[in-house]
Amino acid sequence: MFAVYAARIDRDQPLSGLELGERPAPEARPGWSTVTVKAASLNHHDLWSLRGVGLPEDRLPMILGCDAAGIDEDGNEVVLHSVIGQTGHGVGHGETRSILTERYPGTFAEQVAVPTWNVLPKPKELSFEEAACLPTAWLTAYRMLFTNAGVRPGDSVLVQGAGGGVATAAIVLGRAAGLRMFATSRDEAKRKRALELGAVEALEPGARLPQRVDAVIETVGAATWSHSVKSLRPGGTLVISGATSGDRPSHAELTRIFFLELKVVGSTMGGKDELEDLLAFCAAAGVRPVIDEVLPMDRAREGFERMETGGQFGKIVLTAP
Secondary structure, three states: OEEEEEOOOOOOOHHHHEEEEEOOOOOOOOOEEEEEEEEEEOOHHHHHHHOOOOOOHHHOOEEOOOOOEEEOOOOOEEEEOOEEEOOOOOOOOOOOEEEOOOOOOOOOEOEEEEEHHHEEEOOOOOOHHHHOOHHHHHHHHHHHHHHHOOOOOOOEEEEOOEOEHHHHHHHHHHHHOOOEEEEEOOOHHHHHHHHHOOOOEEEOOOOOOOOOEEEEEEOOOOOOHHHHHHOEEEEEEEEEOOOOOOOOOOOOOHHHHHHOOOEEEEOOOOOHHHHHHHHHHHHHHOOOOOEEEEEEHHHHHHHHHHHHHOOOOOEEEEEOO
16 A cells, blocks of 8 residues: 655754655554544654654665544544553553654554554534644644643633744634633744734743743744743742744743742643543534645655744645545
C-alpha cells in the first residue's frame, strides 16, 4: 500500500529522511481493527519523529502520522485515538503509553491498524478532514483548557504562538466555551486571523496584556516562558504541552512563581474519554477545526515543508489516494 514514512533519522535536516512509496499493509491480529484511511493530519510530532525523538533507528522504516479518520472493517465512519498502551489494548492503570509511530505504524497510509479500543464513532456533523484534525492537537488543547487549566466561562486565557495546531484549537475551543481569549504571534497576518477566530486581542510576543489572565496555554517554550509567567494573575495556572523554541528559558521566573503561588502544569495529549467529549462538543456546538490546507497524500512532502517553516495557520490535512 502507499505510505509516507521515516526511512532515516536526521536531527538537523529531518525531511531528508522522509520517503513516499510502498509499504506492507497491516496484518490482522486479535483485538485490533484495520481502518481504511480517508484523511489524516500532520503534527509537529511527525517532524520530531524524523529527528529521532521517540523513534529509534532500529524501528525504521516507520509509517508516520498520529491522526486519522476513516472507515472500519464493518463500514462505520470512525476516528482514531492514537494513544496506545504497552500491551496494545487500551491504556491500563500505570501502563506505559505511546502514540502511533513510536511503536506502531501510523496513519499516513491507505490503511492503519489500531486496537479496537482506540476506534471511536465519527460524528456525522464532521467531515473526514475535520475529524482527522482532532485526536492530537485539538485533544491536547481541550485537555489543557478544560482539564488542566480548570477554567470556567468568563475566565481569561492567553494563548502563546497563534497559528500552531494546539494554539489555534485553544482559541476556537475557548471562545466557544465562553472564555476571554488573548493570543500572541510574531506574524501580523496570524494575529489578524486569531482575532477572526474569536480572540479579544492579539498582540506581539512579550507585549503587555490589558489584564492579567487566569491561565496561559504555552506550547512555544523558552521564547515566551517569561512573558507567560508575568501575564498570570496571582494563583493563575500555566499549562505547557510543548517547547518548539527550546526547553531552557534564560530566566525561569521562580521567584514570581512561588511568591504569587502560580501553578505550572504539564499536559500531554488526552484520554479516550476526553476525545469522546471533544467530538461531542464540536458536533453539538458547531465548532470546526481550522484547516490551513488539504493535500493528497502523495504531496505530503509539501505539507511537511510548510509545517517545518511555520507557515501554516491551523492544521495541514492529507487525503488518502
